[in-house]
Amino acid sequence: MGQFSKTGVTAHDNACNLAEGIRQAAVAAAAQTPAGQVAVNNAEIAWARSCIASCKTNNGGAGQEAFIQVLRALGTGGV
Numbered sequence: 001m002g003q004f005s006k007t008g009v010t011a012h013d014n015a016c017n018l019a020e021g022i023r024q025a026a027v028a029a030a031a032q033t034p035a036g037q038v039a040v041n042n043a044e045i046a047w048a049r050s051c052i053a054s055c056k057t058n059n060g061g062a063g064q065e066a067f068i069q070v071l072r073a074l075g076t077g078g079v
Contacts, residue, residue, distance in 0.1 A: 005051075012058035019050035045074055 005016035026043035030036035048067040055064035068078045 007059065007063065009059050012054050012063075015054035015058060016051045019047045019054075023047035041074055045071060045076060048074075 004020055005013045007013055023043045023046070027040050030039040030043075048070040051067045052064045052071075055061055055067070072078045
């Protein structure tokens with residue numbers, strides 16, 4: 001689900017890109033099992049939450065809706 005960020009807000013891009021790198025590493029390390037899928041889902045959730053926090057801190061709150069939708073799709077209710 002993740003992707004590298006290029007919004008032009010350096011602090012936000014750096015935070016989201018760091019989270020994306022961590023997400024990619026977790027996905028690459030996950031086994032092809034139900035437990036591995038749980039690990040992937042958790043990595044996706046952590047990535048989206050990190051990006052939301054960065055939107056609030058570095059981007060005036062702009063852009064967080066897409067990450068909230070990811071969280072909803074992953075069953076967290078958007079939080």
